[in-house]
Amino acid sequence: MEQNIIKQEKNKVYQKSKLLIDRVMHYCPGCSHGTVHKILAETIEELGIQEKTIGISPVGCAVLLYEYIDIDWQEAAHGRAPALATAVKRLYPDKYVFTYQGDGDLASIGTGEIIHACNRGENITVIFINNAIYGMTGGQMAPTTLEGMQTSTTPRGRSHIETGFPIKITEMIAMLPGVVYATRQSVDTASAVRKTKKAFLKAFKSQELKKGTSFIEIVSTCNSGWKMTPVEANHWMRENMFPVFPVGDIKDLI
Amino acid sequence: MAVKGVIEVEVELCKGCGVCIDNCPTETIALSKSVNGRGYNFAYPENPESCTGCTNCAIVCPDTVITVYRAKV
Amino acid sequence: MTEKILLKGNEAVALAAIRCGCDAYFGYPITPQSEILETLIEQHPEKQTGMVVLQAESETAAINMLYGGAACGKKVMTSSSSPGISLMAEGISYIAGAELPCIIVNVMRGGPGLGTIQPGQADYFQTVKGGGHGDYRLIALAPASVQEMNDFVELGFDLAFKYRNPVMIVTDGVIGQMMEKVQLSPSKPRLTDQEIEKLYGDWATTGKPAYRKRNIATSLDLDPGKQEQFNMHLRKKYLEIERNEVRYEPFMCEDAEYILVAYGLSARVCRKTVELAREAGIKAGLIRPVTLFPYPYKAIESVVPRVKGILTVEMSAGQMTEDVALAVKGKIPVWFHGRTGGMLPSPEDVFSLLKNIINGTFDSADVPGINYQL
Secondary structure, three states: HHHHOOOHHHHHOOOOOEEEEEOOOOOOOHEEEEEEHHHHHHHHHHOOOOEEEEEOOOOOOOHHHOOOOOOOEEEOOOHHHHHHHHHHHHHHOOOEEEEEHHHHHHHHHHHHHHHHHHHOOOOOOEEEEOOOOEEEOOOEEEEOOOOOEOOOOOOOOOOOHHHOOOOHHHHHHHOOEEEEEEEEOOOOOOHHHHHHHHHHHHHHHHHHHHOOOOEEEEOOOOOHOOOOHHHHHHHHHHHHHHHHHOOOEEEEEO | OEEEEEEEOOOOOOOOOOHHHHOOOOOOOOEEEEEEOOOOOOEEOOOOHHHOOOOHHHHOOOOOOOEEEEEEO | OOOOEEHHHHHHHHHHHHHHHEEHHHHEEEEOOOOHEEEEEEEEHHHHHOOOEEOOHHHHHHHHHHHHHHHOOEEEEEEEEHHHHHHHHHEEEEEEHOOOOOEEEEEEEOOOOOOOOOOOOOOOHHHHHOOOOOOOOOEEEEEHHHHHHOOOOOOHHHHHHHHEEEEEEEEEEEHHHOOEEEEEEOOOOOOHHHHHHHHOOOOOOOOOOOOOOOOOOOOOOOOOHHHHHHHHHHHHHHHHHHHOOOOEEEOOOOOOOOOEEHHHHHHHHHHHHHHHHHHHOOOOEEEEEEEEOOHHHHHHHHHHOOEEEEEEEEEEOOOOOHHHHHHOOOOEEEEEEEEOOOEEEOOOHHHHHHHHHHHHHHHHHHHHHHEEOO
């Protein structure tokens, strides 16, 4: 049987990272978080830095991130992850420290902490999930919610007259001299995932250079919050999110 | 000699999101009509002979339930 | 013997931190405690012990830096004053919930709101009855001298690590700003990761080696049963602290007919009042709580059968006095004298009030401040 000949250990070309803990993630089907978690685990595994990595998990859907990747974790209060990461990195300059934050966490309640950590050029990696909605609390407006987009707190569509514009925080962050790398990626296609993985490897490696903050935004989907199927959500994201949040490197001084 | 692939889906962990199907260039994968223990129509290789082992499905799978093998046969 | 030098209370805290092997200080300027941050930066301990000192962008950031550092198993400290401590309340609750050791210094000023930059003691409730959300307790040390500002830093770290619990050194603007001679503590090196692990266990998030499970610093448990178990565990810990760590200083209490109860600066004032009273033939004594949590309820309760009444003195509208009343259980009268807004109690005023109490003219309203019987 041809199938059985191919299905041998030596022919294995893709398998789950050993750092991903054997546990069903609590995320909705198709959620971008799972894909980003996988990239994160693969990055730490490939760089061989499990023993030297400390992750700071957020408040939001990814609050339980520490249940999925086999490294040491600190669970921060909403928005405060960059402050925790600052202390960890200052105390352990040779370890790898990253925060994982959503749009509400990073671009709303934690704006102060992220701006100042980046402005100090803390040698940390920031992973920023932008899905334009508050997933965990049930689909309220995020700072990155698109104009006209319906959420449970913008049922008539977001209007900048009432609630401002979708904030392009990565562009703002990139302006800070403390930031050496700012990029916006996505995980909706295999090639997008490959690019994001490259960005992760680059960002984590850049911590060794001690030149400043590396910042990766991932334009993501929240199909439950957006009330679409996962596949529809990916298509909707490309059509509607990418024009406002275009993918690609914004700053690269590495 | 042709490059052929095989995918292995951990059926019980699949949530049937269908992102793998959308990313499969050879229309190998489909959602099953039956459901797994958690009530999801899981992904499975409907046309296994067309698989090239490109790994696209596994790479985009949010729950990392697909393992891919590839060989020249 | 180490040298004895003249220092402000705030400076003493800073020097004590460096000398006891503190690993990091994160803080934000606010009057009347900014000298702690300034002294640390001026001392530049990075060059001496490797201690990290960083001016944060806000009190919110400072307390969360403390959370991150504490979760690494390091000796970390922050300081602030009343409005800043309010901003830190969220982080303090998280640190207590994650069971992490650290020191928070509160050099209190008068409030509420922006209040005043002058000294106060109106954060007693905030310190010992909550402040942040949820069922947690801080071990609260109340220095009444510059020497104690020095001594309580090392004591604070010892207690914080012993119980894996945040410690608050709660003092007031006078103690922070005044200068006294201080016997400095001997200098100790900072602990290595290996020493920390040996002394306190391997709970710190330092990067997961192959030989142990991953460590997680968190206060989250979504399972109600487990969350209740955790709260029961905390309760047990706090009871143990109450059993083991009560500290207070009695002064001339043995034959006293009237007892004053006060902490921090107010206790220094009351000590003078006791002396004035004794000179006038009045048998007065003083109980000075040194720990506000755990509170010396039993010490106060034990004097109840042999005294005629207790006068509590605070730089507040009456906060700690409620705990005095709890200890007394209504068996004898409890009076209160408070000055607020940055005004200080004076030994003479407290003495006048004591005489009024003895003469049955407590309500004569000839002593300034907030006076009432509980």
